[in-house]
Amino acid sequence: MNKEWYSAKELVGIGGFPSTPQAINQRAKSEGWRRQRRSGVQGKAVEYHISSFPQEVVDELLARDEQAQYLISSSQPEKVWYSILLQMSEEERQKVTSLILRIGINEFLRRLGD
Structure with a gap:
């Protein structure tokens, strides 16, 4: 806060x-x-x-x-990502990072689009 x-x-x-x-x-x-x-x-x-x-x-x-915090301008995506990161638990951050490293960012984004 x-x-x-x-x-x-x-x-x-x-x-x-x-x-x-x-x-x-x-x-x-x-x-x-x-x-x-x-x-x-x-x-x-x-x-x-x-x-x-x-x-x-x-x-x-x-x-x-x-x-x-969700009202951050989409013209500043790094701030949006940082805000999301701060709201995640350590375990959630590790899971997301592991998934991206395992499948790659393109596959990660494709899955989000579904």
Whole structure:
């Protein structure tokens, strides 16, 4: 996960969080969440660090982040492949690599097309 700081508006309704930014801000204050001022925003806007959130919220944010990684531009295939690689287990990476080495990339791609 790349993103570590979230505004109250971004956290609304996630993982059982309250349904309004105001209620999230109140909870953050009462629980002493780690916070920082939002840059480029006037007023008292703050954002909260992911380490302050309950595990179910962190899990949901991680799942959303993984889904967002699929939106990488197809004009940058190396980033797409790297993203896929990072999401695979070590065993999955070894299986794919072994298969490509055994049958060759052309046969691998042909099988994917079927």
